[in-house]
Amino acid sequence: MPLAVPLLNPAxxxxxxxxxxxxxxxLLLTADHAGRAIPRRLAGLQLSAAVLDTHVAWDLGVAGLGERLSVRLDAFLILHNYSRLVIDVNRPPDAPDSIVSLSEHTLIPANDDLSIAEREERRTALFEPYHRRIAAELNGRLRRGQPSVLVALHSFTPVHTGQERPWHVGVLHGRDNRLARRVLRGLRREPGLQVGDNEPYAVSDASDHTVVVHGEHRRIPHVELEVRQDLLATASGQQEWAERLAAVLEESLADSFPPLQGGESFLG
Structure with a gap:
């Protein structure tokens, strides 16, 4: 039975x-965790403004990075406006951490004991429209014969559960690392830059949705990039990283990609 009041209203x-x-x-750029909005009906998920300002709620600095990278590369960019604490659009909807009640050390009591209808409502209102728009863009390019390369942008906290993370940037990939290999080589040429290969995270079917569904499943070149949040804390830092990533991506795309081999049947 549908809920009486829609999750989203005109405000x-x-x-x-x-x-x-x-x-x-x-290039098609995505920023799954760019926003921290919460539907008014959910009353801030009973969280303080201070919590909603932290990495628990969103990827700090990634919106500014994406906007600058879009301008620098003349690239399409889509940014999700809502907090991942409402629903994480980079998780399969049936994943246990699609809607969390504990994020690092932060309790999200409003997410406890959600009904099936409430979970489905969040998926229908906030998850599906975003991914439908990405799919529509890629489908349109395919019809026009326009090539597509997917780059998923994220940022990560310098310290997580008490552990310091030394990497400045992480290059993430799953089964198809055609683009990731090139980006890794380009970034690692810069002296002093610590570049993680599937660090601080790795792409998997359980932990990722965007690059798996829109990249792997379509067999197009793709990569997920994670920049440490303290490096994106200022506009100048965001511009510096946009220039750095743009140069590496341009170099990485200078030559065509070899096709996936026949034995690489992981995409169905």
Whole structure:
């Protein structure tokens, strides 16, 4: 049975926003955790403004990075506007951490004991429209014969559960590392830069949705990039990293990609 009051009302922000809708680059940039909005009906998930300012609620600095990278590369960018604490759009909807009641050390009591209908409502309102728009963009390019390269942008906290993370940037990939190998080589040429290969996270079917569904399943080149949040804390830092990543991505795309081999049947 549908819930009586819609999750989103006209006073709530749209689910996503797009920068560069007519951009000409083959690159399609995504920022799954760019926003921290919470539907008004959910009353802030009973969390303080201080909590909603932290990495628990969103990827700090990634919106500014994505916007600058979009301009620098003339690339399509889609940014999700809602906090991952409402629903994580980079998790399969049936994953245990799709909607969390504990994030690191922070309790999210409003997410305890959600009914099936409440979980489905969040998926329908906030998860599906975002991924439908990504799919529509990629489908349109395919019809036009326009190539696509997917780059998923994220940021990570310098300290997590008491553990310091030494990497400045992480290059993440799953089964298909065609683009990731090139990006790794390019970033590792810069002296003093600590570059993680599937660090601080690794792509998997259980932990990721965007690059798995829109990259792997489509057999297009893709990579997930994680930049440490303290490096994106200022506009100048965001611009510096946009320039760095743009140069590496341009170099990585200078040559065509070899096709996946026949034995690589992981994409179905």
């Amino acid at each position: 709530d922000p749209p689910v996503f926003r797009i920068v560069g809708p007519t951009a000409r680059s083959p």
